[in-house]
Amino acid sequence: DAGITQSPRHKVTETGTPVTLRCHxxxxxxxxxxxxxxxxxxxxxxxxxYGVKDTDKGEVSDGYSVSRSKTEDFLLTLESATSSQTSVYxxxxxxxxxxxxxxxxxxxxTRLTVV
Amino acid sequence: xxxxxxHPSTLSVQEGDSAVIKCTYSDSASNYFPWYKQELxxxxxxIIDIRSNxxxxxxxxxxxTLNKTAKHFSLHITETQPEDSAVYxxxxxxxxxxxxxxxxxxxxxxxxxxxP
Numbered sequence: 001d002a003g004i005t006q007s008p009r010h011k012v013t014e015t016g017t018p019v020t021l022r023c024h025x026x027x028x029x030x031x032x033x034x035x036x037x038x039x040x041x042x043x044x045x046x047x048x049x050y051g052v053k054d055t056d057k058g059e060v061s062d063g064y065s066v067s068r069s070k071t072e073d074f075l076l077t078l079e080s081a082t083s084s085q086t087s088v089y090x091x092x093x094x095x096x097x098x099x100x101x102x103x104x105x106x107x108x109x110t111r112l113t114v115v
Numbered sequence: 116x117x118x119x120x121x122h123p124s125t126l127s128v129q130e131g132d133s134a135v136i137k138c139t140y141s142d143s144a145s146n147y148f149p150w151y152k153q154e155l156x157x158x159x160x161x162i163i164d165i166r167s168n169x170x171x172x173x174x175x176x177x178x179x180t181l182n183k184t185a186k187h188f189s190l191h192i193t194e195t196q197p198e199d200s201a202v203y204x205x206x207x208x209x210x211x212x213x214x215x216x217x218x219x220x221x222x223x224x225x226x227x228x229x230x231p
Contacts, residue, residue, distance in 0.1 A: 031217060042121070042204060042223035043159070050217065058218065059116070090158055092219070102147055102208055104219055106158030 002105035003027050006091050012113045019078040021110050023091030025071075031094045032074040033058075033104065034066065036087040043090065049074055081114045088112075117142040119207050121222025129230050134192045136225045138205035141186070145207040148181060148188045149219070153202040162203075163190070195229045202226050 003026030013019050023032060034046040035058075045058030047066040055066050063085060065077045078085055091107040118141040128134050140148075146167040151159035165172045165179045165188065172179050178191040192199055205222040 033219065035221075040124075040223065043221040045218060045220060048218050056218075059220070092158075094217075094219075102210055102217060102219075103149065103161050103164070104151075106151075106160070108158055 002093065004091060004093055004105060004107040006089075006107040006110050008110060009108065010111045012115060013081050015082060015114055016080050019081050019112065021076045021089055021091075021112070023074045023076070023093075023107060025074075025093045027093060027095075027105070028071060029093040029095045029105075030071075031104075032068065033092040033094075034064075034074070034076045035090045035092065036060065036085075037090060037109070038087050046076065046089075078112075081112075083114050086112060086114045117145060117207055117209070117220040119205060119220050119222040121205050121225060123225060124223065125226045125228070127228045127230060128195050130195060130197060132195055134195055134199070134227055134229075136190045136203055136205070136227070137187065138189070138207075138222050139185075139187050140207040142207065142209060143186065144209045147208040147210045148179070149206050149208070150179060150190050151204045151206065151221075153204065153224075155201075159202075159204055192227075195227075197229050197231050200227055200229045 005024045007022045033048040035043045044060045049055045049068040067075045089110045092104040094104040121138045149164035152162045153159040176193045181188045203225045206219045
């Protein structure tokens, strides 16, 4: 299995509080992604990173921010959590260039509940 | 941006039958089309992929076909087994080596149930 660790794996938080989810990789892959998974919506891209300090918005970026200060860590922050952000969050990594290098490897997911 | 539609959302088949899942994409510049399988409680895993210079690819019981003109691609599973039961996602990517547009956009997923 690819070396991807998400933390925490489960979290319950109150509306209005900030929350940070962490994705840590040991593969030295350039690209890192945050997705959320909701019934009926599949996997939707929140933000992604194509290098240290290089990030861009995905499909559903409102209410989320990210940071990547080093290759191995990609942080997702919910600045003021809302109930609509209750979801399962997945981190993924991939390497650019070459015939196989866009394969994405996923973490185990973080189940976030906002009450 | 890219939009990927996937059908059906649920699919139930008898063991041994075939299953077909279909996707359409909107960005004609997309050139890489992977399929992922997600088992309960786990993250998705790549099972097969196809690039735009190929019309069909097979790997044992799994095959993927691509129609670039119609912007359609499909996953075919033959001789289904109970362990094929999972959620399947298609995705489309515009590969740009080292560039900023190399992002996966997924379809909404298909829950496949293989009945013994």
